[in-house]
Amino acid sequence: MHIDEYPILVEQLCPGLFIRIDEPGLTHPFPAKGFKLKSEADVAKVLSLGLAHVFCVPDKSDRLPISLEEVDGMSGKPQKGPWTAARTPVSAELSSLKRETIERNKERLERFANCERRYAKAMDKVVEAIKRVSSPSAEVLEAAGEVVGPMADVFLSDLDVLINVMTAKMREEAKHYHALNVAVLSMMLAKELGVGKTDIEEVGLGALFHDVGKGRVPIQRFSKGSMLTMNKVLKEYYMEHPKIGAKMLAAVPGFPTAAQSLVLQHHEHIDGSGFPARLAGSAISLGARIASVADAYDRFCNGKDGEEGVTPHEAMKALYKHRAFYDPKAVTFFIRKLGVYPPGTLVELSNGMQGMVVSANMRDSMRPSIKVYHPDIPKREALIIDLVIETELTVIKALKPVELAPDVLHYLNPGRQVSYYVDAAPRT
Known part of the structure; x- marks a missing residue:
């Protein structure tokens, strides 16, 4: 109607x-x-x-x-x-637009607001868990479990599962956002690959701590003129961070062995070109093969250590371009689930409207939900169009921020830091 x-x-x-x-x-x-x-x-x-x-x-x-x-x-x-x-x-x-789109918009906006609040609480727990690793105790696993457990329950529920994009407020180091992003995306991919609940939680735990060894790379004093030496040493230590992280987590009481293997192997490549052990193929644990895909995608989106990232749509294309490094089945399922236009992608619809993908629909990845710009609708009431409902509408192309007018960009508010969280909604 x-x-x-x-x-x-x-x-x-x-x-x-x-x-x-x-x-x-x-x-x-x-x-x-x-x-x-x-x-x-x-x-x-x-x-x-x-x-x-x-x-x-x-x-x-x-x-x-x-x-x-x-x-x-x-x-x-x-x-x-x-x-x-x-x-x-x-x-x-x-x-x-169909009546259902108009009538359900308030409910959708409220659901996204609730999800954002849960995301903020999850981030608090991520920060706490990562900080506690320095003094290994059972509290590390407890804090991490409070993040990973509920997400595993959502992925294994009978409800529709959505991956939502959050507007990240930069209050902590970017590594904490990256840790949560990789955990969310890894658990999503593990679920799609048919992994059971216990294994999904172990993948989430390992992904949450996959870079914990980075913060323990020592910085030495170098004399002037030794920049090349310093860079060489830092690169060598960087390539050791998986070992350092796995060793730290081995000291945490009850930390799963499979999650430790994920941390140790998440930079190994399927073709044997990775590090620290140059493992190849099935010698790399399934959890590590899963996390490496999620880690690469988030690095493409948000950049490496201060570098400028690319749009989610471009990140997905980059992942496909570099697919020789990763488990081919994992890459295929990852792209199929997040879609060609992942959350955070700026798009133009077939009716001429511009918007931003705010959630990926796990049932139909080519029909995401999109927050659209309209000058006569206040930003706080922005219309969210679900392409599963609006079957006559399609995404015709992805856009870059520079292609949008300043007022449209301000209205849609794409975050400099693309962050994700999992949410569930009843089947309709």
């Missing part, structure tokens, strides 16, 4: 609108089924009735109503009324 009409303020009236008056008991000279305003005189006649609002019929109108922002500016204060609960659709391209 399409939206046939929606309420607007009488202050939004202008020539070219087709409207309907729905005021029982009110006597007026206009057709009950609606009419088009042909001139300012027609607008004045409607205003003389003393109404607060009327209904606009977009399919029969020649133009859009005056925007609410313009009305607010003319009156000096925000307007309130029954129209505020149904501010969309406000234009022809939105009027073709």
Whole structure:
């Protein structure tokens, strides 16, 4: 079903609108089924009735109503009324959307807000767990389990599973975002590869701590002119960080052996070109093969140690280009699940609207949910279009931030740091 009409303020009236008056008991000279305003005189006649609002019929109108922002500016204060609960659709391209999209938008926005709050709490636990590794105790595993356990339950639930993009607020070092990203994406991939719950949790634990050895690389004092020597030493220590991390985690009581192997081997390549042991093929544990794909993708997205990352769409293409380094089945399943347009990708839809992918649909990766820009819809009420519902719409291309107008970019607010979290929604 399409939206046939929606309420607007009488202050939004202008020539070219087709409207309907729905005021029982009110006597007026206009057709009950609606009419088009042909001139300012027609607008004045409607205003003389003393109404607060009327209904606009977009399919029969020649133009859009005056925007609410313009009305607010003319009156000096925000307007309130029954129209505020149904501010969309406000234009022809939105009027073709199904009622379910409009009616469920508030629920979707609330779900994303709740997910963002859970993400913030998970990040607190990630920071705590990583810091505790320096003094190995059972509390390390407990803190990490509070992050990994609930995510494993979601992936194994009977609900639709979504991977949501978060607007990361840079309050800690980027490594903590990277750790959580790799854990989320690794657990998703493990689930798709048919791994059981216990193994999924072990993959999550290992992925969460995969780079913990990096922070223990010693920095020595070098004399002037020894920059090449310093760089060589730092590279050698960098290549040792998987061993250092695995050794640290071996000291944590109860830390799973499989998770330690993931940490030790996550930089090994399927072709034997990786480090620290140059393992190849099945000699690399399944958990490490999974995490290496997630790690590479997130590094492409967010860059390495301060480098500029690329868009999620470009990151997916880069992963495919370098697929010879990774388990081919893992790469195939990863791309199939996140889709060609992963969360965080800026896109243009077939109706001309621009937006950002906010969640990947695990049931149909080519039909994600997209937050779209519209100048007449406040940013806090931004419309989220689920392409599973809007079957007539498609993504026609991915966009780079420089291709968007400044106001569109500000509205969509793509984060400099692309971060993910898992969420679930009941099947519809």
